[in-house]
Amino acid sequence: MxxxxxxxxxxxxxxxxxxxxxxxxxxxxxxxxxxxxxxxxxxxxxxxxxxxxxxxxxxxxxxxxxxxxxxxxxxxxxxxxxxxxxxxxxxxxxxxxxxxxxxxxxxxxxxxxxxxxxxxxxxxxxxxxxxxxxxxxxxxxxxxxxxxxxxxxxEQERDLRVRQARSDERAQIARDMHDVVTHRVSLMVLHATALEATNGRDATKVAGRIGSIGRAALDELRSVVSVLRASDAAPLAPQPGLADLVDLVDQTRALGVPVVLEADTGGQAPALVQHAVYRVVQEALTNVRKHAGNPETRVRVLRETGRLRLTVLNRAGAASERVDGLPGGGHGLLGIAERIRLVGGELTAEPTADGGFLVEAVVPLEGKSGR
Structure with missing residues (x-):
C-alpha cells in the first residue's frame, strides 16, 4: 500500500x-x-x-x-x-x-x-x-x-573494475598487435622496397627474408590471437626477451642499418621486464629505419644496481635514405612508454642536439613487474 x-x-x-x-x-x-x-x-x-x-x-x-x-x-x-x-x-x-x-x-x-x-x-x-x-x-x-x-x-565498484580491466586488456592487446604487425610488416615492406631497388638482383635471397619475416609475423599473431580465444590460461609459448635482441638486431642490419649491440644478457631478470625491453628496442629500430634511413645506431642494455638501463641512440640520417609511405599511427612511443610504466620503469624519447634520436628506459629489476 x-x-x-x-x-x-x-x-x-x-x-x-x-x-x-x-x-x-x-x-x-x-x-x-x-x-x-x-x-x-x-x-x-x-x-x-x-x-x-x-x-x-x-x-x-x-x-x-x-x-x-x-x-x-x-x-x-x-x-x-x-x-x-x-x-x-x-x-x-x-x-x-x-x-x-x-x-x-x-x-x-x-x-x-x-x-x-x-x-x-x-x-x-x-x-x-x-x-x-x-x-x-x-x-x-x-x-x-x-x-x-x-x-x-x-556493484558499482565491481562494474568499474570490470570496465577498467577490459580497458586495460584492450590496451594490452592493442600494444601487442602494434608491436607484432608494425615491426614485421615494416620489415617486409622495407625488404620489398630493397628488392625493387635492386632490379631483380639477389631476388631469391631477399624473397627468402620476406618469407621468413612473414612466417614470424604469423607465429606472433597466432600467439596474440590465442590469448583472445583462451578461456582458462594464457598460451605457454615464451615471449621474446633479452636473449632475442641479437636476432632482432641482425634483422635490422640485414636492411642496411649499422647497429651496434652492447647487451648484458647474463643474470636473471623478470620475464615481463625482458619482454618490455625487447619491445622498446623493436619499436626504436623500426622507427630508425622508417624516419632516419640507415644511420649508425647503438643499442645498450646495461645492468645497474637493482635496475636495468636501456638506450637506443641513432645519429642523424640522410633524407634520401628515409623510407616513405610506411603508415604510422603515432602510437608506437606511447605504447612502449606504457609497457615500461607497467613494469615500474620510466621511458624518455627525445631528439638529440646533432639531429639524431634517443630512446632511454630505466626499469627496476625488483618490485612492481606486472600488467
Missing amino acids: PARVIDGVLAVGCGAATTPFAAAGLIYGYFRWQPPLWFWLPAVVLVATAAWFRRNRPWLFAGVALAGWVVLSGIFAVVLAQYTVAERTRSWRLTAISTFGTLIVVGLPIWRLGGLDASLPQSIAVCVAPALLGLYVGTRRELISEMRERVEQA
Missing part, C-alpha cells in the same frame, strides 16, 4: 478518535465536559492535519496530539505520535525525552482518578510501547537502507 494512502487512513483515524463521540466512554482526561461543535471540529481537523504531515514534522504532530489529549481525550493520536517521533528520529535520547514528557501529561489524570495501578500499565501501553516499536522499525529501516547502499556501491 502506498505510504500516502497509509498516512491518509491514519490521519482520518486520529481525527475520528479525537471527536467527543469517540472519547465519550473515557473517564480519564483533564476536562470532563461536552465541548461545543465550534471548538472540537477545528481541533479534530488540526489533529488530522498534523497526522497527515507527521513524517516531515513528527515533533509538531506530537505536540498537537498531546494538546488533543488534554482538551478532548484523544488517545489514539498520542500513541501514533510516540511511534512517529521514535521511528523518524531513531535517537534513544530524544525518544526518552519525548516519552518522559508524554508519560507525565498522559499519566497524570489517569493516576489522579485511578491510582498507580491504573496509570502505570496504561501509560506504558500508550507511551513506552509505541516508542520502542518506533525505534525498532526506524533502526531496522536505516540498517536495510545502509545495506542496500553498500550493495549498490559494491
Whole structure:
C-alpha cells in the first residue's frame, strides 16, 4: 500500500478518535465536559492535519496530539505520535525525552482518578510501547537502507573494475598487435622496397627474408590471437626477451642499418621486464629505419644496481635514405612508454642536439613487474 494512502487512513483515524463521540466512554482526561461543535471540529481537523504531515514534522504532530489529549481525550493520536517521533528520529535520547514528557501529561489524570495501578500499565501501553516499536522499525529501516547502499556501491565498484580491466586488456592487446604487425610488416615492406631497388638482383635471397619475416609475423599473431580465444590460461609459448635482441638486431642490419649491440644478457631478470625491453628496442629500430634511413645506431642494455638501463641512440640520417609511405599511427612511443610504466620503469624519447634520436628506459629489476 502506498505510504500516502497509509498516512491518509491514519490521519482520518486520529481525527475520528479525537471527536467527543469517540472519547465519550473515557473517564480519564483533564476536562470532563461536552465541548461545543465550534471548538472540537477545528481541533479534530488540526489533529488530522498534523497526522497527515507527521513524517516531515513528527515533533509538531506530537505536540498537537498531546494538546488533543488534554482538551478532548484523544488517545489514539498520542500513541501514533510516540511511534512517529521514535521511528523518524531513531535517537534513544530524544525518544526518552519525548516519552518522559508524554508519560507525565498522559499519566497524570489517569493516576489522579485511578491510582498507580491504573496509570502505570496504561501509560506504558500508550507511551513506552509505541516508542520502542518506533525505534525498532526506524533502526531496522536505516540498517536495510545502509545495506542496500553498500550493495549498490559494491556493484558499482565491481562494474568499474570490470570496465577498467577490459580497458586495460584492450590496451594490452592493442600494444601487442602494434608491436607484432608494425615491426614485421615494416620489415617486409622495407625488404620489398630493397628488392625493387635492386632490379631483380639477389631476388631469391631477399624473397627468402620476406618469407621468413612473414612466417614470424604469423607465429606472433597466432600467439596474440590465442590469448583472445583462451578461456582458462594464457598460451605457454615464451615471449621474446633479452636473449632475442641479437636476432632482432641482425634483422635490422640485414636492411642496411649499422647497429651496434652492447647487451648484458647474463643474470636473471623478470620475464615481463625482458619482454618490455625487447619491445622498446623493436619499436626504436623500426622507427630508425622508417624516419632516419640507415644511420649508425647503438643499442645498450646495461645492468645497474637493482635496475636495468636501456638506450637506443641513432645519429642523424640522410633524407634520401628515409623510407616513405610506411603508415604510422603515432602510437608506437606511447605504447612502449606504457609497457615500461607497467613494469615500474620510466621511458624518455627525445631528439638529440646533432639531429639524431634517443630512446632511454630505466626499469627496476625488483618490485612492481606486472600488467
